[in-house]
Amino acid sequence: MISKKPNPPLRRILLIFLLILPITAAGFPILRVSAQSATLPVYVVQSGDTLYGIAGQFFTTIDALLAVNNRSIGDTLRPGDRLYIPGLEGLQGELTTDYVPLGASLRSLSRRTQSDPASLVRLNKFTSQSELFVGRKIALTTSESTRDLQTMPALLPGQSWMELSLLMGQNPWSLSRLNRLDSPNTALPQDAYYTHSAQSTPNSLAIPGITSLVIDNLPLVQGGTFVLKVHSEQPVTLSADLAGVKPVFFTQDDGSQIAFGGINALQEPGAYPLTIGVTTGEGSTYRFDQWTIIGSGNFETDETLTVDPETVNGENISSEDELFHKIVTTLTPTQQWSGIFQYPTKGDGCVNSRFGSRRTYVGTDKVYYHTGLDIGWCFGIDVFAPAAGTVVAVLPNQIVRGNSIVIDHGLGVFSIYMHLEDFQVKEGEQVQPGQLIAHIGNTGRSSGPHLHFEIDINGTPVNPITWLYREFP
Secondary structure (H helix, E strand, O other), X not given: OOOOOOOHHHHHHHHHHHHHHHHHHHOOHHHXXXXXXXXXXXXXXXXXXXXXXXXXXXXXXXXXXXXXXXXXXXXXOOOOOEEEOOOOOOOOOEEEEEEOOOOOOHHHHHHHHOOOHHHHHHHHOOOOXXXXXXXXXXXXXXXXXXXXXXXXXXXOOOOOHHHXXXXXXXXXXXXXXXXXXXXXXXOXXXXXXEXXXXXXXXXXXXXXXXXXXXXXXXXXXXOOEEEEEEEEOOOOEEEEEEOOEXXXXXXXXOOOEEEEEEOOOOOOOEEEEEEEEEEOXXXXXXXXXXXXXXXXXXXXXXXXXXXOOHHHHOOOHHHHHHHHXXXXXXXXXXXXXXXXXXXXXXXXXXXXXXXXXXXXEOXXXXXXXXXXXXXXXXXXXXXXXXXXXXXXXXXXXXXXXXXXXXXXXXXXXXXXXXXXXXXXXXXXXXXXXXXXXXXXXXXXXXXXXXXXXXXXXXXXXXXXXXXXXXXXX
């Protein structure tokens, strides 16, 4: 009998296969990662995200994040990338982040995301319902079934769930299941409930007559601007109070109401109650309270400045302050500006001192804070109106502010220009964006030629940078 030897190439293939088999059984890291990832929720990277920020938001580490996604520290992170988030096994849906809106509670967030409260607690490491501060950044889950969920009209006192459902053309039992109610009879007035709708309603509050009430420009920080926007079915009277700031509401052409507020740069960071009052035309009054976070502005400290002592200790300084306060608290109801404010000089890279910086002057130990931007004359001495408005003050020879101009842009928003050399506009004049209004000077409390550019809201100076880089309202 003649025996045949295996074909050499075939023998080599068999040998390679036998060598690979034990390693495959033990599992390469990438296979182990894939199996683990199957039970993890996914976060879609947004513009501006960093690995550090993502890891902090989801209470994990950069190393764990890299390992579970089979990435290295040198890999580029791009918007749209999908990252598995370790430590959240079993959570369903896609992960998103958002700021806690007005009226949010653990119960309403559970309904909005169609997830159980325990999952939200686990996802955000909540220890108390009171941690849902307005403006706190939280993590949520979303899915195809939750993307079109919108807030329902408020359930009125004395109104049944059945009646409200029928008025909306909805099945009351299906609506109950969607809102995680054991029974339609357990629905409570002024609680937030949701329904599938193509009409966007960002509101999380359930106040009768109010179709939308939101706060914009979160998170709030020292020197920050905030905006309250309200849509209602019928005219209502509104009030608001946050850390002593009581913004004034103005009615817009579409019937909505808007109020601008400014956070003082010296306001201590922390949690403060935001109180909103609503009075309907029938005289019914509703009050809403929710804790709101005000964060640090992370302000710098300037070097001690040498200026004319009379501009620091002069007896007439208080009267000057009172004059300017009266000007910037005389409010007009019409918005004159449109879009983002333009830079008030030709170039934007010549800032000598930023808003909020702490400063002292030679001859006094008192600590001041800077109420605007100090802009040098690197690109010329022309000063321009940043937005449409009305010149409400042209004031020469002020002790602190020197030659000054104040422009009213409407709705409680004013811009102020100090230390000017001269004036190119008159009081009462309507100005347009880019119009020449003055030239940079060295008048008043000044240590050299520059423009002090300031934005005040209802008399409170706010960070002008915000207005130069985003559109309000």
